[in-house]
Amino acid sequence: MAQTSGLQNPLWRAIAVYRIAALVYVTVLVVRNVGAYERPMLAWPVLAATAAWTVFTTYAYAVPARRRPPLLVADLLVTMAVLAASLPVVGRYALEQGKPTLAVAWHVAPVIAWAVAGGRRWGIAAALAMGATDLIVRAHYDQAAFTGTVLMVLAATAVGYLVGVAEVSQRRLERAIQMEATIRERERLARDIHDSVLQVLALVKRRGAGLDGEAGELARLAGEQEAALRTLVTGRTADPVDEHAEVDLIALLDPYASATVSVASPAGAVRLPSRVATELAAAVGAALDNVVRHCEPGTKAWVLVEDEPAEVTVSVRDEGCGVPPERFAQAEEQGRLGVAQSIRGRITDLRGTVRITSAPGQGTEVELTVPRASIG
Numbered sequence: 254m255a256q257t258s259g260l261q262n263p264l265w266r267a268i269a270v271y272r273i274a275a276l277v278y279v280t281v282l283v284v285r286n287v288g289a290y291e292r293p294m295l296a297w298p299v300l301a302a303t304a305a306w307t308v309f310t311t312y313a314y315a316v317p318a319r320r321r322p323p324l325l326v327a328d329l330l331v332t333m334a335v336l337a338a339s340l341p342v343v344g345r346y347a348l349e350q351g352k353p354t355l356a357v358a359w360h361v362a363p364v365i366a367w368a369v370a371g372g373r374r375w376g377i378a379a380a381l382a383m384g385a386t387d388l389i390v391r392a393h394y395d396q397a398a399f400t401g402t403v404l405m406v407l408a409a410t411a412v413g414y415l416v417g418v419a420e421v422s423q424r425r426l427e428r429a430i431q432m433e434a435t436i437r438e439r440e441r442l443a444r445d446i447h448d449s450v451l452q453v454l455a456l457v458k459r460r461g462a463g464l465d466g467e468a469g470e471l472a473r474l475a476g477e478q479e480a481a482l483r484t485l486v487t488g489r490t491a492d493p494v495d496e497h498a499e500v501d502l503i504a505l506l507d508p509y510a511s512a513t514v515s516v517a518s519p520a521g522a523v524r525l526p527s528r529v530a531t532e533l534a535a536a537v538g539a540a541l542d543n544v545v546r547h548c549e550p551g552t553k554a555w556v557l558v559e560d561e562p563a564e565v566t567v568s569v570r571d572e573g574c575g576v577p578p579e580r581f582a583q584a585e586e587q588g589r590l591g592v593a594q595s596i597r598g599r600i601t602d603l604r605g606t607v608r609i610t611s612a613p614g615q616g617t618e619v620e621l622t623v624p625r626a627s628i629g
Contacts, residue, residue, distance in 0.1 A: 261416065264369045265320070268362055269311045275359040276307045282353050289352055291344025299338050299355050306331050310362075320370050328363040329379055333386045336360050340390050348391055360387070364405050368412040376409025454479035470550060499524040502565070505534035506556060509541055513551060518558040523565060529603055533567060533623060536599045536607075540569040540619045548573030564625055570618040576611040596621070 283300055287293045310328055313319050339354035348354070364383055368376025384402025391398055454475045461472025501522040510516045525533070537556060544554045554571040596619065600607050605623035 265314050268365050272307050272362040279359050286352055289347050292342050295342045303335055332360050332363045336386050364409050365412055368409040369416050373410050373413030376413040377406055380405035380409040498527050500527050500530045502530045505530055514554045516556045519560050523560045532599045536596045536621055537567055539596050544571045564622050566622045568620045572616045575613045575615045576617055
């Protein structure tokens with residue numbers, strides 16, 4: 254079923270108005286033609302049932318939670334029953350003489366309801382079912398008889414298409430609103446960060462520049478964090494990218510290159526969906542952060558990208574002190590979830606795999622593999 258949205262509410266109100274207007278038209282026709290019916294006394298109970306169902310559906314469809322298959326199927330069946338009642342009430346002879354059915358025009362309402370609730374396919378199915386009932390009741394199959402069915406199919410197609418466009422427009426509008434709210438919040442945080450954190454980091458960098466030992470190392474780390482944080486803050490006005498649009502993975506990994514980090518990649522671009530490339534680059538960043546935190550200053554690291562037809566693999570290798578295999582499980586038990594969440598969690602969400610090879614004194618290699626099948 255199509256996703257229920259605020260943009261659908263006017264359509265459901267329009268269906269209610271149409272159903273009421275069609276009921277008035279049916280009432281006028283019954284009053285004018287009842288004398289020609291085969292069983293005129295039965296026309297009034299059918300008309301009363303039609304009015305009662307109109308009132309019921311008007312209130313039932315007003316609640317989004319009720320716009321479900323049970324109500325839609327019941328609406329279609331009741332309307333088809335009213336249409337079929339034309340045969341014993343109006344009579345075969347009167348119908349052949351051109352008298353309208355008891356559901357003339359009114360029987361289009363459930364078809365439109367199906368198109369709004371389930372899109373073009375549901376609307377066309379309801380139109381065909383209602384059209385078949387109308388043809389059976391009229392019992393003649395000329396061009397005029399088929400015209401009503403064709404019009405219902407065309408109406409269902411148009412309304413279903415309109416609903417699909419409305420749903421896409423609403424989702425885009427919601428994303429735009431969320432993005433605007435996110436940008437405003439980031440701008441507010443950026444002002445606070447600029448007035449506090451960035452100034453403190455800049456002060457530590459300036460005061461510690463040229464000093465030896467731990468003070469100099471602290472100044473260097475403060476400078477790196479200031480640069481990273483400033484890049485994050487100034488990047489708040491970047492245009493949002495559709496998560497399904499393709500970007501170059503290499504462009505996201507190149508900023509990690511430095512005097513201690515080498516990035517090796519294929520000659521051409523490695524194009525991936527934006528979300529996949531962003532998550533993969535973030536996992537690489539988390540692996541490089543572990544090198545900075547747990548290895549000696551100046552430890553070399555290498556990032557290797559392999560673009561294969563079946564998968565994309567990014568390896569992060571360092572020449573640090575290495576990690577005992579049991580250390581990762583201990584860190585996760587102690588609540589330090591850098592590897593578990595920042596690396597494994599991201600790649601697992603992409604249906605990829607993470608392989609970590611490490612031994613004390615032999616460095617560490619983190620291999621991130623994402624199959625292209627899951628990317629697609």
